[in-house]
Amino acid sequence: MSEKTAYNERLDEKLTNIFAGGHSKYHEKMKEQNKLFVRDRLALLFDEGVYLEDGRFANCEAGDLPADGVVTATGKVGGQQVCVMANDSTVKAGSWGSRTVEKIIRIQEIAEKNRVPMLYLVDSAGARITDQLDMFPNRRGAGKIFHNQVRMSGFVPQICLLFGPSAAGGAYIPAFCDIVIMVEGNASMYLGSPRMAEKVIGEKVTLEEMGGARMHCSVSGCGDVLVTSEEQAISEAIRYLAFFPANFTELPKVIESRAAKEGRTLEAIIPENQNAPFDMYEAIDQLIDEDSFFDIKKLFAPELITGLARIEGQAIGIIANQPKGKGGVLFPDSADKAAKFINLCDAFGIPLLFLADVPGFMIGTKVERAGIIRHGAKLIMAMSSATVPKISVIVRKAYGAGLYAMAGPAFEPDVCIALPTAQIAVMGPEAAVNAVYSNKIEAIEDPKERIKFVQEKHQEYKEQIDIYKLASEMIIDEIVAPSNLREVLAMRFRAYSTKHVPQPPRKHPVYPV
Amino acid sequence: MKNIQSTMAGTVFNIVVQEGEDITAGQTVMILESMKMEIPVEAETSGKVAKVNAQIGDFVNEGDVLITFE
Numbered sequence: 001m002s003e004k005t006a007y008n009e010r011l012d013e014k015l016t017n018i019f020a021g022g023h024s025k026y027h028e029k030m031k032e033q034n035k036l037f038v039r040d041r042l043a044l045l046f047d048e049g050v051y052l053e054d055g056r057f058a059n060c061e062a063g064d065l066p067a068d069g070v071v072t073a074t075g076k077v078g079g080q081q082v083c084v085m086a087n088d089s090t091v092k093a094g095s096w097g098s099r100t101v102e103k104i105i106r107i108q109e110i111a112e113k114n115r116v117p118m119l120y121l122v123d124s125a126g127a128r129i130t131d132q133l134d135m136f137p138n139r140r141g142a143g144k145i146f147h148n149q150v151r152m153s154g155f156v157p158q159i160c161l162l163f164g165p166s167a168a169g170g171a172y173i174p175a176f177c178d179i180v181i182m183v184e185g186n187a188s189m190y191l192g193s194p195r196m197a198e199k200v201i202g203e204k205v206t207l208e209e210m211g212g213a214r215m216h217c218s219v220s221g222c223g224d225v226l227v228t229s230e231e232q233a234i235s236e237a238i239r240y241l242a243f244f245p246a247n248f249t250e251l252p253k254v255i256e257s258r259a260a261k262e263g264r265t266l267e268a269i270i271p272e273n274q275n276a277p278f279d280m281y282e283a284i285d286q287l288i289d290e291d292s293f294f295d296i297k298k299l300f301a302p303e304l305i306t307g308l309a310r311i312e313g314q315a316i317g318i319i320a321n322q323p324k325g326k327g328g329v330l331f332p333d334s335a336d337k338a339a340k341f342i343n344l345c346d347a348f349g350i351p352l353l354f355l356a357d358v359p360g361f362m363i364g365t366k367v368e369r370a371g372i373i374r375h376g377a378k379l380i381m382a383m384s385s386a387t388v389p390k391i392s393v394i395v396r397k398a399y400g401a402g403l404y405a406m407a408g409p410a411f412e413p414d415v416c417i418a419l420p421t422a423q424i425a426v427m428g429p430e431a432a433v434n435a436v437y438s439n440k441i442e443a444i445e446d447p448k449e450r451i452k453f454v455q456e457k458h459q460e461y462k463e464q465i466d467i468y469k470l471a472s473e474m475i476i477d478e479i480v481a482p483s484n485l486r487e488v489l490a491m492r493f494r495a496y497s498t499k500h501v502p503q504p505p506r507k508h509p510v511y512p513v
Numbered sequence: 514m515k516n517i518q519s520t521m522a523g524t525v526f527n528i529v530v531q532e533g534e535d536i537t538a539g540q541t542v543m544i545l546e547s548m549k550m551e552i553p554v555e556a557e558t559s560g561k562v563a564k565v566n567a568q569i570g571d572f573v574n575e576g577d578v579l580i581t582f583e
Contacts, residue, residue: 275549275550275551276551277550277551277552277553323550324553325520326520326521326547326552327521327547327548327550327551327552328550329521329547329548329550331521359548359549359550360548362521362522362548363548364522366522366574366575428549430549431549
């Protein structure tokens, strides 16, 4: 009996050390930064704070490296079994040694074999340089983590919560995740630190400017959701996860329906003047279950809205032009944003709703030099190859390649619906009349006559592209009164829920990048 | 010194604020016309307008400073 107690004492002592994490001064520092200890993060994340841990005793003989700076665990989040790796920045700044890396690889393998989502709670300074030969270049070194992420991409959901730095090679963990949630003020991503930038290239810059959360969520597009606290990051991750099945072989769960938010009707929200701006978010609110919208990349390329939502309890992905931001015109960044979002939804069986009010892709020197054509090709390829149910709604205008990008009729949407305000054309009336009659217009000397001529031509053009004419030609499939749109969408998404499209026999397309 | 930049290339369609005026974050300060659309330009932060750097009809490129704050 006494022998058994001695064993237990040794175990208890080891466990106490492991659960305590790093030195108390590092815990103090975390508190000052409004950061939570890794085990407190996990307690918030997992249902009832319960989880199974692997590799808990990793490096326990070293003394000052509890769990080797990373907790790897499996448990339930929102009722769904998931696997998690979480850096402990109180242990050598969350840096990676050989056992850290091995633990991360093993939890990824568990996620893959059990076909459950993988969450990465990142707060790490990067490689432990002193251990580099054991953790950097080898077959089961850090590179294997990224290789696994690529293998698992589209197989199970992969989510990154960024609480602190994600430096150098480590920055590829967020890069390969489906979504990156960043805590403002603490989260950062960079290949070289500001100190390194100053030494190597002579640039003087702050961490916030170069790799801060707000910069990545609004300028670089490496971040998807900007939050103000770690608690919010965790609650947003739980909310996001609820939209997804455990893996690509399953479909998202349908939950109880909720009424749309009370507000102005679509008729009141959408101005008849095609050129006047309105807020597409207000229109979306009238179509979806109240409070169900999960905005992805809200601050990045705001001229295009991408987000998850529910219509009568069914999970959908919305791609909507935002006339209030840059007129809803498509730019290189908006095309990238939509391409990634469409890939995400298509991978996990989430149907797509396109809400089109788009004057086209941007023109001019600046965007041509930025390669708007190849960026646009990414969007069109992602949309075109998506085989989940796709519904295209022409809200107002859909001009030029904008019609194509927003799942126009040629791209096999399951249905192309027009609102009575819809206008489909190669270009808008003003541009078209200018293009065809510019010489003639200039030749008319009397200004009154000139205005009269232009107005007549506008009218003729509008008649040519009248939406009932397009419906008569079966270019669009249905014209729906705005007040019925929500109900029609809900019924149609249910109707297409068994959609199956066989893939052509090939390895994969040659993706435009 | 803060300022308001053009969000996209286009021509200045209307200027809604005047020099010396106090403006609040989110307020529309100028309307551009681009791609045949009216594009409202909003102030990201509050401040007092020191100078309006464009006139109606001017072509402005993305990133050009439209309004300088005091």
